[in-house]
Amino acid sequence: MTNKGSRPIEFRSGLLGWYRARRRKLPWRGTKDPYKLWVSEIMLQQTTVQAVIPYYERWMTLFPDAASLARAPLRKVLKAWQGLGYYRRAQNLRVAAKIIVNNYGGRVPADFEEISKLPGVGPYTAAAVLSIAFDKPYPVVDANVRRLMMRVLAIRGEAVPKHDAAILEFLKPVISKRSPGAFNQALMEVGGRICKPRNPLCPRCPARPACSAYREGLQEVIPRPRKMARPKRIEAVVAVIERDGRFLIRKRPEPGLLGGLWEFPGGKRKPRESRVAALRRELREEVGAPTRDEKFLAKVRHAYTTFEVDLYAYRCRLEGEPDPSRGRLKWVTSKGLRYYPFPSGSAKIIRRIEEGNVA
DNA sequence: AATACGGGGGG
């Protein structure tokens, strides 16, 4: 009934055995380079393994170490991050690389307190890097571990951080002192692939002998599903303005949503406003001159966590000249667009433009 | 304790 005696030992060896036999092959597995592992952990924050893999590979060719990242221009760093989301992570990575170069001789600090001072490094990332790169026995609690351990320990309720203290208290004496990195990754990968939110694969689970939820038949009850707010639907209009072979783009203000990225000027349509009227109003506000000769180009849908945008793109001309004091504006050639970081919605529109030019 | 912060894949 309780997790006493040999249970924790069985739990640990079951996990390690599963990991040795069943682990996936991932680009950041098999390296001990603290820089590479740090970058991988930042990329993996709230982001699926599959999404991260190509970004990680490309990143390591562009910025193979902290020094190269520290001296890279922000635009290039954000461009390498384009499409991954949570762009503050990329900015933090670059700032932290400078700190690593200036204060730690170019090496990622191996101390929990020190590494936690780096921007973007919280309790999870600190423990992950220290355990995997430096073999220090800090347990990790991510979303996968939280769900798995709530089931193992039969902790009822929603999967929220308030349970982490109890989970860490349990894991601290249980984590493998010889292979803490393997233990942590085993916990995360079993949580992700076996102990899934719904339809967990208990028959294949190495933690099943220790799992209270399984024993009591509560796998589908723990954790309790969270009620998500319905995404709000928003409609926005964007102006694709080409003049002498150059497109007008605008840098989004920082901080804020998509801060530091570039986009075509435009904005939200108001309730009883036509799209063209919205376009002219937004361009007056953002650029200092309204559009004219608007011609529908494309509609793209773009989903965020709490809302969803339908972007209506129009090719149009500018009625007058842009007013630089309204914000950061730039005329960029079609080729030049590839050097600027865009949100995924804008990137979709750029693809449509390029398709149009081919046709 | 809540909220801001992206985007895409899977059911």
Add this chain to the structure above:
DNA sequence: CCCCCAGTATT
């Protein structure tokens, strides 16, 4: 359409 992901910083 719905769910949630190898979290962190801010309020």
